[in-house]
Amino acid sequence: MQRSDPILEVKGLSVSFLQYGRGMRQQLLNVVHGLDLAVSEREIIAVVGASGSGKSLLAHAILGLLPYNAHMEGGCRFRGEPLDEARLRRLRGKEIVLVPQGVSYLDPLMCVGAQLNGGEKAPDSRRRTRESLARYGLGEEVERMYPFELSGGMARRVMIAAAVRNTPKLVIADEPTPGLNPEAARRILGHFREIADEGAGVLLITHDLEMALTVADRVAVFYAGRILEEASVADFMQEETLRHPYTRALWRAMPQNGFQPLAGAQPYAGEGQEGCLFASRCPLRSAECTKEPPVREIGNGWARCFHAGERGKADGFDSGTNFVPV
Amino acid sequence: MAAFALVALSPIDPLQANIGQVALGSMSAEQVARLQAYWGVGQPLIGRYLNWLSGFLRGDLGVSLLYRQEVSQVIAEKCANSVWLMGFAWCVSGVLGIALGVTAGVRRGRFSDRLIRGGCLLVSSTPAFWIALMALIVFAVWLGWFPIGLSIPIGMDAARVSLADRLHHAALPALVLSITGIPNVALHTREKMVEVLESDYVLFARARGERTTQIVLRHGLRNILLPAITLQFGAIGEIFGGSTLIEQVFSYPGLGQAAVAAGLGSDLPLLMGIAVISAVIVFGGNLAADLLYGVVDPRVRKGGAHR
Ligand SMILES: Nc1ncnc2c1ncn2[C@@H]1O[C@H](COP(=O)(O)OP(=O)(O)O)[C@@H](O)[C@H]1O
């Protein structure tokens, strides 16, 4: 597939919080670290990670909307130009948009129409609001509804409509499907495919690998604030084409692949930042894993691991039964 | 009822307090007995209360022992004076408090925020009577901009008092009362504003390209107004309490001062009348807040039909 220049390039993005730990000691909580990512036109790239791994913060960081106490390093380029504060202010809501995580992102005291118009009174703006709502099967009466009157699926569609009413170039969707039945979730994901096919780049953030694989082109596996592997969706056809032990564990946890959950929990931001963050749960762990793992390019993807692409031992180590003949 | 019991049990001898030790000494036993009957000394508490209650239920608040007028008349007169004061203070402290709170919340951590917060803490930790005295000394005594006390010029015929005169006399106490009411509203509003600005829906509004001014006007005020309204209507009671002190310092003949006089002078009918009136005002305030809530909050307004 011929890939055009990326719309969005994220380079070395880190997000940290200054927190007051025990006593008066200040502690730097590194939530997202050294993250690289690229999104191209007509492409959906899914960032898949467990909850609490910093996915929402990644989305907010790209938009320059981090909370008051956050500190950000690294940066982004949008259509080849650095994305600074001033440029973001111009592009937010127009070329770069967010589809947020839940109904709490709608003002509870303002009706839908007024929120989407964003204070613009021009007939043209009203028309665009009506059209974008209609596009997602929402009638004119929805404009006069307040968020508490919307069902879960309607709220999602309202938020998508709010995001795409200005035909954006980049859509950042933060967990757009939880709380929906599979049918509704598939429909919502279909909307994103449509948006991508119309020419935008879509960064789809989710904790649901299975869902992601149904619409995305590429998958970035996110773990404790870091991308461990980037793979094409085709790589998920079988375990062997996956590069990182964590990705393989995710693959084996999918229902059709044995439903074997990975034991243990993600390290919490700020603890054990030396070396590979996955090492504590990794079946392939070796002495060198206490050092920073290298990025290994394999095929048309890469993984951040000393043992990238190694297989065999992993399966026996994990469950003792899951022998996959090659 | 609590008010009734408190006054009846207070150690103040109404005769001594109102007539004076010396005058009392020079009276005949018969005169003293008549006065004791007038002030209700020695009568059983329950009987007096039931007596008052039956009058009250018939709409008769009784006669003030101190002013020798119908209680309702005394209250009406004092109320007219106090309403100026409290109404003004209530509006000013509400508007200024919300404005300062919003400013501080939006400018969080900056100089203006620290200034406003510092000022609020300073005012709220300073006794109201001290602020009143300082205002009197500076504006009335040194600068002479305002009269030192009362609600109308001394010795002027009540009929010839102009509105300007009344306002001139009410200005300083009203100002002081307003100032003491500001910190509460301002600090609460600031907290709420900070909360709103950190909310998910403001983040999404920013992501849709709304600017800070737009966000404050569209989402900030809308979401701050409800708690502010509740707070400000609830503050009526506080303003009422504050006015007692302030009226005392400025010798402003309002409801608050009458309450103090009634309390110290064991004027039971008047005190009970004032207690009832203030309860009604405070209750009315809370009721108004609830009703307004229903009008402003769509979840309450439309929610009834949905749930
Ligand atoms: N304002 C904040 N201050 C301190 N820590 C925060 C703040 N916001 C988020 N975090 C931390 O960052 C981590 C990642 O949060 P988030 O991006 O919401 O995760 P996800 O979207 O992947 O579920 C969480 O563990 C959370 O505790």
Ligand SMILES: [Mg+2]
């Ligand atoms: Mg999230």
